[in-house]
Amino acid sequence: MIPIKYNLRSLWARKVGSLMTIASTGIAVGASVFALGLSAGLDQTLEVSAGPLDIIVLRQGSSSETASGVSEAVAREILALPGIATDQQGRPLAAPELVVVTYLPRRGNAGSANVTIRGALPVSRDLREGMKVVEGRDFQPGLREAIVSRKLAGRFEGLGMNEEFVVQDKSFKVVGLFEAGGGATESEIWTDQKVLAQVANRTGGTSSVQIRAASKAAQETLLNHIKADEQIALKAITEVQYFADQAQAGLVLRLLGQIIAFFLTIGAMFAVANTMYGAIATRAREIGTLRSLGFGRGSILTAFLLESLVLCLVGAIVGCLASIALTKLFGGQSAGTMNGVTFTEIVFAFSFGPNVLMKGALLAVFLGVVGGFLPALRAVRMKVVDALREV
């Protein structure tokens, strides 16, 4: 085999060309990793939100809580259904919740967006595992106090600790910041259900009923029961399904990211091919010499493919690191987009897990092999006697 140091040093000897190619593969891989990280982050946010035994009850025909309504009387009926899990005190783990949308200005004069405010009951907290107040305290029932997701607090005016925001001309004070394990709850403001109902003129009903089933079988029974009851005209779906439906959130953003990444990848492929064609043209005599020394076509092909792979992998590392660094630099890995179903702001963290980085590496390998193959083939097909004559 031709020693790899021959290829590595040849790359180093053509620093400018090599760096340009590394930069262009870096941009392509970086953009792809960015788009994948965004998609994975959104998916993760919606995925961790769903409890496996949880059910969400909505009005028939509505696809989200913001467009749903459940009357108080019906909600009470649902809470009495058998099969609902209970807490240690024997109370059902189920909560009628009110969801209201308010239009708030983003920090830094970046326009305004709809933000979800959830009117919650004490049991609502038990239904969100991993949710905890990390700064300040919980809101007091009966007062216009609210707790805000820490991620949201940094993105909107009036949502910071001890700041105030307005809903229907009434101001609410932020008394605490919470985290919820990165789930969809981290895109919400929480306040007392009764207070919110009064302020938003929504007394006498809620938006949804959140239920935790006692078991998988009980979940099935509950789902069927609610669906079959034509009188109440409600639909019940698992939370897993609910968030899967919402995964359309940021569809435009995802698509845009993927399209940009796609075109950059095509560009990078040409850059790799161009560099490798150049490398092979200027080293024709070296290739001829190697062949005359007895190195076979396979060795030449492998050597030049390796050279192209090295370029792309270095580009991939640079691209991945740059992508992660840039994300951290702008917005501390927290980003927001509009949920296409609820039209409210959904806050998520970019997720650069091993899966995303592996895909970045695979893209680099693809670039290296596809971009380097034709030039390497040219090196292989060169007639030795002609190659030796090259200056």
Next chain:
Amino acid sequence: MPYDASDSVVQLLDVSKEFMRDKIRIPVLTNTTLHIPKGDFAAIMGPSGSGKSTLLNLAAGLDRPTTGRVIVNGQDLGVLSEAGLSRFRSENLGFIFQMYNLMPVLTAFENVELPLLLAPLNRAQRRQHVEAALRIVSLADRQDHYPRQLSGGQEQRVAIARAIANDPVLLLADEPTGNLDATSAQEVLDLLELLNTQFGTTIIMVTHDPKAARRAKRLLHLEKGTFVQADIEALETSR
């Protein structure tokens, strides 16, 4: 002078070679027969386009004849595949080029080591071979130098070390002094002579330089693809 074919390292039997240029057939070698015995040092001279380099390429298995057979070290090269030819070259041949053809990114040591990477040798054995070859060309102290750090003459000596590192039966030199000043050319020719006389290496050298040709044991003169009568003495008197 007739040679015993069994003693030949190189045999070209009724070899012709034609090239096609713009659909025009250009004959370069015409029914050429040549025997190079073991231990010979043959210089091939002739005007440009007479077929010298083509002949060398055929003997090296870098090109195939249009008709005729090329037998090197008992092996008919015509029956070998491309891969077989590559292997044959690595095991039997050494090359010296006019432009030295060293890998610019490899040190002298690494350049000499290149052909040995194809041989069944371990690292220590390769080192021994490389050091021995570099000693023969008197460049043991320059083994870590890159080609750009060497003079033309030194580069060619490294190239000679590379050519002899795997102890080839046949050394093919294409204008080995063509790019060198007189002193460096002398050194290179001294080396080739040493390899031929002391180590018994068979050498075919293509050259334009009568001084270089005079160092060979035998002079072959090619003209328009055929050998014509020539001898060293004639060369002497012509100068």
